[in-house]
Amino acid sequence: MPDVVISKLHKEFSGTTVLSEIDIHIKDGEFFTLLGPSGCGKSTTLSCLAGLEKPTSGHIAIGDVVFFDSDDHTYVPPEARNLGMVFQSYALWPHMTLEQNLAMPLNIRKVPKAEQKTLIYEALDKVGMAHLMKRYPHQLSGGQQQRIALARALVYSPRVLLLDEPLSNLDAKLREQARVWLKRLQTELGITTIYVTHDQEEALAMSDRIAVMSNGNLMQVGTPEEIYETPATAEVAAFIGKSNFIDGTIESVSNGTATISTEDGGAVIEAPLDGAFAAGDAVTVAFRPERATLVPTAAAEPEESVVLSGTVIAASYVGSRVEYAVKFGRRTLLVDHYRSGFSGEVGISVPFDAVRVYPRTAVVSDDVEELMAATV
Amino acid sequence: MQLMTSVTERPHKSPQPDLVPFSERFPAPRYRRILGADRSTVVYWAVIIALAVFVLAPVVPTLIQALSDRPLYEQGGVFTLDNFTRLFTEADFGGVALNTVMFAVLTTLLTLVIAVPMAIIVVRTDIPGRRIFGAGMQWPFFISSLILGFGWITMYGPAGFVSTWMRTIVGVVPWNLYSIPGMAITEAVALAPIAYVFCANALRNADASLEGAAQTVGAGPFRILRSVVIPLLRPPVVYSSILVFSMSIETLSVPLLYGQPVDITVFATFLYKNGLQSINPDYGVLGAASTIILAVTVLLVMIQARLLKDAKRFVSVRGKATRPRLLDLGWVKYLAVAFVTVYIVIGAALPIGGLVFRSFTSFFTPLANPFNALTLANYELIVQFPTYLQSIRNSLVVASIGAVVVSLFATVAVVVARRSTFRYRRLIEYLALAPQAMPGLIIGIGLFWAFAYLPFGAGNLIQGTLGALIIAFGLRSLPSAFGSISPAVMQIGEELDNAARVSGADWIRTFTRILGRLLTPAFGAALILTFVTMMKEYSPAIFLGSSKTNIIGTTMLELWVQGNTGSVAALATTQIVITAAFVGVAGLLMRGKKD
Numbered sequence: 015m016p017d018v019v020i021s022k023l024h025k026e027f028s029g030t031t032v033l034s035e036i037d038i039h040i041k042d043g044e045f046f047t048l049l050g051p052s053g054c055g056k057s058t059t060l061s062c063l064a065g066l067e068k069p070t071s072g073h074i075a076i077g078d079v080v081f082f083d084s085d086d087h088t089y090v091p092p093e094a095r096n097l098g099m100v101f102q103s104y105a106l107w108p109h110m111t112l113e114q115n116l117a118m119p120l121n122i123r124k125v126p127k128a129e130q131k132t133l134i135y136e137a138l139d140k141v142g143m144a145h146l147m148k149r150y151p152h153q154l155s156g157g158q159q160q161r162i163a164l165a166r167a168l169v170y171s172p173r174v175l176l177l178d179e180p181l182s183n184l185d186a187k188l189r190e191q192a193r194v195w196l197k198r199l200q201t202e203l204g205i206t207t208i209y210v211t212h213d214q215e216e217a218l219a220m221s222d223r224i225a226v227m228s229n230g231n232l233m234q235v236g237t238p239e240e241i242y243e244t245p246a247t248a249e250v251a252a253f254i255g256k257s258n259f260i261d262g263t264i265e266s267v268s269n270g271t272a273t274i275s276t277e278d279g280g281a282v283i284e285a286p287l288d289g290a291f292a293a294g295d296a297v298t299v300a301f302r303p304e305r306a307t308l309v310p311t312a313a314a315e316p317e318e319s320v321v322l323s324g325t326v327i328a329a330s331y332v333g334s335r336v337e338y339a340v341k342f343g344r345r346t347l348l349v350d351h352y353r354s355g356f357s358g359e360v361g362i363s364v365p366f367d368a369v370r371v372y373p374r375t376a377v378v379s380d381d382v383e384e385l386m387a388a389t390v
Numbered sequence: 391m392q393l394m395t396s397v398t399e400r401p402h403k404s405p406q407p408d409l410v411p412f413s414e415r416f417p418a419p420r421y422r423r424i425l426g427a428d429r430s431t432v433v434y435w436a437v438i439i440a441l442a443v444f445v446l447a448p449v450v451p452t453l454i455q456a457l458s459d460r461p462l463y464e465q466g467g468v469f470t471l472d473n474f475t476r477l478f479t480e481a482d483f484g485g486v487a488l489n490t491v492m493f494a495v496l497t498t499l500l501t502l503v504i505a506v507p508m509a510i511i512v513v514r515t516d517i518p519g520r521r522i523f524g525a526g527m528q529w530p531f532f533i534s535s536l537i538l539g540f541g542w543i544t545m546y547g548p549a550g551f552v553s554t555w556m557r558t559i560v561g562v563v564p565w566n567l568y569s570i571p572g573m574a575i576t577e578a579v580a581l582a583p584i585a586y587v588f589c590a591n592a593l594r595n596a597d598a599s600l601e602g603a604a605q606t607v608g609a610g611p612f613r614i615l616r617s618v619v620i621p622l623l624r625p626p627v628v629y630s631s632i633l634v635f636s637m638s639i640e641t642l643s644v645p646l647l648y649g650q651p652v653d654i655t656v657f658a659t660f661l662y663k664n665g666l667q668s669i670n671p672d673y674g675v676l677g678a679a680s681t682i683i684l685a686v687t688v689l690l691v692m693i694q695a696r697l698l699k700d701a702k703r704f705v706s707v708r709g710k711a712t713r714p715r716l717l718d719l720g721w722v723k724y725l726a727v728a729f730v731t732v733y734i735v736i737g738a739a740l741p742i743g744g745l746v747f748r749s750f751t752s753f754f755t756p757l758a759n760p761f762n763a764l765t766l767a768n769y770e771l772i773v774q775f776p777t778y779l780q781s782i783r784n785s786l787v788v789a790s791i792g793a794v795v796v797s798l799f800a801t802v803a804v805v806v807a808r809r810s811t812f813r814y815r816r817l818i819e820y821l822a823l824a825p826q827a828m829p830g831l832i833i834g835i836g837l838f839w840a841f842a843y844l845p846f847g848a849g850n851l852i853q854g855t856l857g858a859l860i861i862a863f864g865l866r867s868l869p870s871a872f873g874s875i876s877p878a879v880m881q882i883g884e885e886l887d888n889a890a891r892v893s894g895a896d897w898i899r900t901f902t903r904i905l906g907r908l909l910t911p912a913f914g915a916a917l918i919l920t921f922v923t924m925m926k927e928y929s930p931a932i933f934l935g936s937s938k939t940n941i942i943g944t945t946m947l948e949l950w951v952q953g954n955t956g957s958v959a960a961l962a963t964t965q966i967v968i969t970a971a972f973v974g975v976a977g978l979l980m981r982g983k984k985d
């Protein structure tokens with residue numbers, strides 16, 4: 015069965031590069047998510063795949079069918095690609111009933127009327143809307159419209175299903191339910207699905223694999239676990255979940271462990287390295303709040319851990335845990351701990367495998383940094 | 391949400407038979423290709439070629455004629471600039487240009503004097519009857535400036551009803567309609583509603599909190615008017631000045647009716663005199679004059695487009711509908727009401743009412759009671775002469791066929807310009823809006839030459855037919871049709887056509903199944919607009935018409951020259967009634983459809 019292959023995809027809008035050299039290989043039946051903040055190029059990538067936009071250069075194919083190739087000037091228009099797509103606004107045609115909305119792609123494909131009836135019923139039944147087929151789109155709620163849009167994209171058994179932020183217009187409660195339902199439907203049908211979202215939770219919960227994009231570049235492709243546990247860059251770490259960042263300089267490297275002196279706290283961190291770094295490199299050290307624990311300063315240093323000393327400046331009780339803000343040098347670090355009661359001088363203990371070292375990147379905006387420095 | 395859970399509980403059905411590969415169960419449709427291009431591209435090219443041909447048809451022969459030493463239909467023309475020299479020496483075009491500028495400047499000033507206070511009074515103050523006054527400003531939609539001119543002469547002309555009445559009471563008539571100021575004031579009355587619309591919209595969209603802020607610092611209503619409201623009006627005033635100026639440069643009706651008897655010539659009447667009235671027209675001079683006038687109008691339209699673009703950048707329209715507080719003018723409000731009433735009554739209602747009344751009398755003067763002279767003779771004359779009756783039929787045919795053709799073409803052109811990947815889609819918009827810069831007479835002259843120029847006598851098939859009039863009038867009304875449909879297309883979300891494209895419809899099918907259907911109300915509105923515009927239009931027909939293709943406008947002019955003012959009034963009344971009836975019925979039909 016066919017895979018979706020995008021290679022060296024490049025797109026410029028009047029001189030500005032919006033996609034640069036994107037390479038993605040999506041396996042058959044996979045639930046693949048393009049994740050990134052708005053303006054990162056994820057929707058443009060999807061539009062290029064659908065044929066709604068023409069890339070500047072590159073190659074797009076599904077199996078052995080080439081949709082776009084800048085070298086031999088192949089461009090297949092969207093109507094000939096046989097894809098299914100659900101739009102952010104659902105894009106249900108307002109002058110047609112739900113039945114007519116679903117019949118349109120079948121009419122275009124000259125499917126006999128009797129077969130159309132069965133297909134439409136099946137598709138609407140799949141999304142639980144068969145009893146509403148004579149209604150018009152404006153008579154439905156947002157959630158219902160979203161399911162009809164999905165049924166319309168599936169009714170003609172397209173090669174690949176494209177979803178452009180389909181859940182972003184639903185309210186929070188409904189969105190969570192729709193997420194579960196959509197994932198189950200996709201697994202049942204086994205259809206290759208490409209999903210665009212800016213919501214990391216959605217991406218982590220639903221995807222087989224995720225591509226994280228930023229400023230038209232592909233930052234990392236991997237399973238949700240890989241993306242979350244071992245972010246390839248500091249930007250990915252900042253975008254997916256929460257992270258603490260400490261800038262520093264490598265003093266020395268030995269046996270895969272670096273000694274890093276932090277710029278602001280005047281402290282020294284010993285951290286394992288998995289990249290090529292040398293003494294003198296400017297780096298950013300990152301760890302997630304939930305992987306860190308607080309230890310009393312008097313306690314013995316835990317094994318295989320980095321320990322930083324700081325001062326607790328705030329503790330917020332959020333039920334399942336306590337979120338501590340700990341002043342470390344001029345920065346404020348966040349630590350999620352399971353119990354309350356810490357105050358004053360504490361140690362922050364982070365296991366080696368939770369510490370990531372990246373080349374120095376400005377991941378935290380100046381505004382935020384200023385605010386953090388100003389706290390207390 | 392019970393629904394959703396019930397779905398997830400359903401047993402899973404195999405989505406397709408095993409033997410058919412999933413992806414190709416219903417392959418994407420194949421569309422016919424024409425000469426190697428897909429059929430949508432063929433439509434794009436058809437639209438742009440048709441536009442280019444029709445828009446350039448009147449322009450190119452005019453330019454060639456301007457630079458040729460003999461009429462276009464004669465063989466062996468030689469390139470020359472002599473026409474331009476003769477234009478200024480023999481034909482005194484310089485004097486004509488001076489008249490035109492004086493007329494246009496005066497018209498523009500008077501228009502602003504009427505429109506700006508009117509907009510402020512109607513939109514922002516607490517005068518009684520604001521809604522009625524606002525609606526009253528729409529009268530020029532139904533009434534052409536030719537008819538307004540007839541009406542003004544009937545009332546205020548040297549032998550007009552009001553003038554005669556004035557003479558018997560005061561002894562003298564303190565005005566002279568047949569002069570440049572007289573022409574300008576009539577034209578200003580006709581154009582004021584255009585400037586009014588721009589100013590009124592700007593005032594409605596202005597942020598009301600600006601005025602609130604002025605109030606909190608202690609400004610009274612007049613202070614607010616002077617310091618806050620009037621400065622806000624600068625962009626619409628500048629824009630509508632240019633618009634009114636360029637419209638008065640090309641207008642024919644009023645200068646023709648007022649200027650001819652006293653020999654005041656402006657651009658349009660110059661073309662009229664030299665092209666139509668002279669026994670042996672000098673085509674070279676006519677071409678040269680047309681070229682210069684075209685250059686001026688094109689320049690003005692370009693300035694307009696530029697201003698409008700800039701104005702959009704500075705618009706401070708918020709989505710939030712703040713209802714501006716109306717300013718309390720105190721006793722001044724009665725002055726304001728008087729001002730608005732004087733404009734509507736003296737400017738429009740009295741002349742038009744007088745003209746309608748005139749159509750039912752055999753004479754019309756305050757010296758004898760016109761109620762004793764009531765008659766239907768004016769209408770009988772029209773009914774008795776087949777040519778007159780035919781001109782009404784011709785007007786109806788031209789306006790109906792033209793409205794359908796132009797609205798359909800404009801719809802397709804807008805969708806290609808706004809919703810296609812056609813490389814030259816911007817050019818389509820420029821071409822469709824270009825006729826704005828072409829005075830009606832020049833379209834008439836230019837097309838006349840173009841038909842004469844067509845090879846194999848193909849032009850003879852169309853020259854002097856209603857088809858020629860439909861082309862010329864259609865060209866004149868294309869920009870407004872395009873402009874009225876364009877915003878409707880922009881309001882339809884692009885995802886709707888993207889959804890159709892992805893699900894297998896090519897551009898043509900997306901148009902016929904989705905966009906075309908959603909545009910039906912906008913199409914209906916464009917239909918009404920073009921019908922009314924083409925019903926009022928007449929200037930291109932002066933050159934293109936023949937004895938068989940007279941329309942109401944040209945017949946009115948003919949009867950006017952013969953001095954048959956009663957029948958002119960009858961025809962004018964007929965035209966107003968047809969227009970009003972059409973708008974009424976069409977409006978009702980469209981409203982019925984919406985429900």
